[in-house]
Amino acid sequence: MSSQEQQATGRTATMSDAMVEAVAHEMREDEEVFYMGEDVADYGGIFDSTTGLLDEFGRDRVMDVPISETAYIGAAVGAAQAGMRPIAELMFVDFAGVCFDQIYNQMAKNTYMSGGSVSVPMVLTTAVGGDYNDAAQHSQTLYGTFAHLPGMKVVVPSTAYDAKGLMHNAIRDDDPVVYMFHKRLMGIGWMPAPDGPKTPVPEEPYTIPFGEADVKREGDDVTVVTLGLHVHRAVEAAESLADEGGPDAEVIDLRTLTPLDRETVIESVADTGRLVVVDEDYRSFGVTGEIVASVAEHDPSALEAVERLAVPDVPIPYSRPLEDAINPDAAAIAEAIRTVAE
Amino acid sequence: MFEDMVTARLYEERLQNEYMEGKRPGFDISAGEIPGELHLAAGQEAAAVGVCHHLRDDDTVTAPHRPHHVAIAKGVDLDRMTAEIFGRETGLSSGKGGHMHLFDPDVNFACSGIIAQGCPPAVGAALAAKKRNSDAVAVAYLGEGAIDQGGFLESLNMASVHDLPVVFVVEDNDWAISMPKARVTTPDDGSKRADGFDMHGARVDVDDAVAVYEAAGEAVGRARDGNGPTLLEVQVHRRMGHFMGDPETYRPEADQEAHAERDSIDRLAARLREEGVDDDELDGIRDAAAERVDEAVTWAKQQPLPEADAAHDHVFTNPPEGVTSDEPEPGAGAAAGGDD
Ligand SMILES: Cc1ncc(C[n+]2csc(CCOP(=O)(O)OP(=O)(O)O)c2C)c(N)n1
Numbered sequence: 001m002s003s004q005e006q007q008a009t010g011r012t013a014t015m016s017d018a019m020v021e022a023v024a025h026e027m028r029e030d031e032e033v034f035y036m037g038e039d040v041a042d043y044g045g046i047f048d049s050t051t052g053l054l055d056e057f058g059r060d061r062v063m064d065v066p067i068s069e070t071a072y073i074g075a076a077v078g079a080a081q082a083g084m085r086p087i088a089e090l091m092f093v094d095f096a097g098v099c100f101d102q103i104y105n106q107m108a109k110n111t112y113m114s115g116g117s118v119s120v121p122m123v124l125t126t127a128v129g130g131d132y133n134d135a136a137q138h139s140q141t142l143y144g145t146f147a148h149l150p151g152m153k154v155v156v157p158s159t160a161y162d163a164k165g166l167m168h169n170a171i172r173d174d175d176p177v178v179y180m181f182h183k184r185l186m187g188i189g190w191m192p193a194p195d196g197p198k199t200p201v202p203e204e205p206y207t208i209p210f211g212e213a214d215v216k217r218e219g220d221d222v223t224v225v226t227l228g229l230h231v232h233r234a235v236e237a238a239e240s241l242a243d244e245g246g247p248d249a250e251v252i253d254l255r256t257l258t259p260l261d262r263e264t265v266i267e268s269v270a271d272t273g274r275l276v277v278v279d280e281d282y283r284s285f286g287v288t289g290e291i292v293a294s295v296a297e298h299d300p301s302a303l304e305a306v307e308r309l310a311v312p313d314v315p316i317p318y319s320r321p322l323e324d325a326i327n328p329d330a331a332a333i334a335e336a337i338r339t340v341a342e
Numbered sequence: 343m344f345e346d347m348v349t350a351r352l353y354e355e356r357l358q359n360e361y362m363e364g365k366r367p368g369f370d371i372s373a374g375e376i377p378g379e380l381h382l383a384a385g386q387e388a389a390a391v392g393v394c395h396h397l398r399d400d401d402t403v404t405a406p407h408r409p410h411h412v413a414i415a416k417g418v419d420l421d422r423m424t425a426e427i428f429g430r431e432t433g434l435s436s437g438k439g440g441h442m443h444l445f446d447p448d449v450n451f452a453c454s455g456i457i458a459q460g461c462p463p464a465v466g467a468a469l470a471a472k473k474r475n476s477d478a479v480a481v482a483y484l485g486e487g488a489i490d491q492g493g494f495l496e497s498l499n500m501a502s503v504h505d506l507p508v509v510f511v512v513e514d515n516d517w518a519i520s521m522p523k524a525r526v527t528t529p530d531d532g533s534k535r536a537d538g539f540d541m542h543g544a545r546v547d548v549d550d551a552v553a554v555y556e557a558a559g560e561a562v563g564r565a566r567d568g569n570g571p572t573l574l575e576v577q578v579h580r581r582m583g584h585f586m587g588d589p590e591t592y593r594p595e596a597d598q599e600a601h602a603e604r605d606s607i608d609r610l611a612a613r614l615r616e617e618g619v620d621d622d623e624l625d626g627i628r629d630a631a632a633e634r635v636d637e638a639v640t641w642a643k644q645q646p647l648p649e650a651d652a653a654h655d656h657v658f659t660n661p662p663e664g665v666t667s668d669e670p671e672p673g674a675g676a677a678a679g680g681d682d
Contacts (some may be wrong), residue, residue, distance in 0.1 A: 038518075039519045039521060041520075041521075042519035042520045042591075042592035043519065043591075043592055046519070055603055064521050066490035067491055067518055067526070068491060068492065068671040070492050071492075094456070095456060098456065098457075098491065098492065131372065132371050134379055134440070135439060135442065135443055136439075136457040137442070137443070137454065137456055138378075138455060189369070190369045190371050191372070197373075305572070312653075314653055314657050315438075317437065317653050318429055318437060318438055318439055318440030319429030319437030319440075320429055320647070321374075321429075321647050321649070321650050322437055322438065322648055322650065323653075325650035325653045326652070326653045
């Protein structure tokens with residue numbers, strides 16, 4: 001659906017509403033879909049990821065589970081291998097450490113290790129991101145960590161429209177999908193979202209194919225590649241530069257990391273020759289390096305200038321001036337765009 | 343004990359007010375003087391003082407995400423802890439940690455915001471004490487919701503097979519965020535987990551500081567004397583939401599009222615009165631505690647915020663070349679101060 005068609009739907013929704021709508025639809029359609037996680041029933045998810053689901057589907061299908069990530073995420077793997085379609089929520093991605101075996105050895109690899117005789121059609125939803133001073137154990141994005149592991153599809157929506165379409169796809173997909181939603185985009189009462197993620201969302205179900213990046217803003221001078229919260233910061237930076245008569249930046253939202261739409265990026269850089277990659281994850285061994293490498297491998301001569309903006313390989317600090325210093329904001333993105341355009 | 347309990351309660355009440363500064367009218371978790379999550383422990387003080395009053399500075403405590411009452415009872419530097427919670431440069435962790443990650447090596451106190459993950463390091467501290475033939479002990483605090491976690495169960499086994507001087511203290515406040523114990527945990531009496539590990543288990547099923555003190559005396563004594571670990575569960579009450587801003591729509595009102603009625607500080611005050619301590623003396627303790635809290639908060643708020651470049655410091659103790667911030671800031675290493 002083009003952005004004009006999106007506009008035509010009229011009704012807007014928050015990203016959390018859009019996600020929940022897709023989950024509810026799939027649960028109505030398919031008895032085998034169920035949701036489990038900590039505080040997903042009565043609380044409706046700490047980040048509003050399951051609001052209202054308990055009322056409609058009851059405790060058998062919207063299950064509060066013990067604080068035992070190894071057990072319930074592993075149980076989701078097992079239920080998926082048994083043919084069900086579980087959605088398991090890991091409250092914060094930072095907690096993956098306590099259950100990582102179930103994620104990267106079981107969920108991700110069982111299809112391969114079984115020579116394709118087993119499939120794991122589950123969704124692992126998890127909240128990512130900082131920008132609210134919750135320090136190093138509650139603010140990571142870890143996009144790169146998850147995308148680095150073969151065998152899982154990794155989804156990172158930035159708008160309500162994308163969140164819904166990607167969720168439908170995630171639940172219907174026969175492979176394990178990690179669905180990473182940024183807390184700051186959800187539209188939670190106690191954590192105000194920027195305006196961007198609240199978009200028109202059709203009432204009816206629709207899918208957005210994995211591996212199709214979206215050009216969130218067109219521009220001729222510089223290609224900005226990003227995902228999640230930073231899509232909105234990049235668009236803001238691009239708009240402010242355009243208002244000042246500065247370089248005209250194209251903003252590409254990757255939307256999924258696995259599969260990764262390298263083509264859209266390569267095509268855009270072929271036109272602009274200048275690339276800025278923005279990520280809220282750690283700089284080294286992550287998304288920014290992957291994007292730059294993909295472009296360089298394809299055609300090193302396409303690149304006239306490159307900048308990477310990411311968390312500079314430090315754990316996320318608590319104090320406001322410290323966190324602000326390491327998390328790229330719109331001003332930093334604008335500066336990077338100017339630098340590569342020179 | 344009474345003094346520490348009152349200090350902890352007044353401290354939490356003060357933090358509650360300070361936290362809301364700048365967050366009204368629309369609550370925004372990242373706004374105001376104290377940003378991020380804040381988990382208060384009002385109602386849980388008996389578990390903190392009853393255990394920590396048996397401890398010395400060289401005994402180790404690992405606390406979870408709700409740490410203030412335990413930190414106060416263990417003797418963590420109140421001024422620097424407060425500065426940390428306000429994100430200041432002179433805070434315990436130079437503003438890196440925040441309220442869930444308080445580290446005070448002077449009294450061997452550490453925290454983690456990841457459920458039950460303070461247990462293995464406590465086992466490690468106990469292991470170190472045993473290897474060095476010291477009689478120091480380690481105490482790991484966790485909530486009743488945390489006893490389902492693998493890290494805890496593995497720690498019980500490790501402590502038991504190696505006969506380590508560690509006490510696991512479960513603060514049972516009936517709730518794990520919105521999940522009541524009965525929905526997610528068996529058995530109802532968490533101390534029974536000890537049975538499966540051939541370890542001493544005990545439960546104090548009323549939040550009475552004296553009863554906790556007595557039970558903890560046995561447990562800490564056992565550890566100190568080289569007679570192995572104990573799992574001690576203590577009934578406490580969470581008077582507040584899970585974190586500040588928690589709407590608590592999941593919680594029946596009757597539950598909250600019942601919790602507010604049975605207050606361990608009132609209980610201890612009544613007992614002290616029975617033993618002949620007069621009201622003036624109790625009021626004096628309260629006033630002194632209020633003053634101490636006020637001093638800490640006032641001092642903390644006068645402290646400078648860290649400079650942005652400091653975000654790069656402390657990733658390593660022995661930083662490899664090129665890893666810390668490339669350009670040394672002007673005047674780096676000078677005394678803390680300046681504009682914040
Ligand atoms: C591994 C992990 N899973 C989930 C969480 C999120 N979380 C924080 S506190 C909490 C509830 C803890 O309940 P309990 O242990 O009973 O302690 P209480 O909050 O009641 O003091 C949860 C689920 C976390 N911090 N770490």
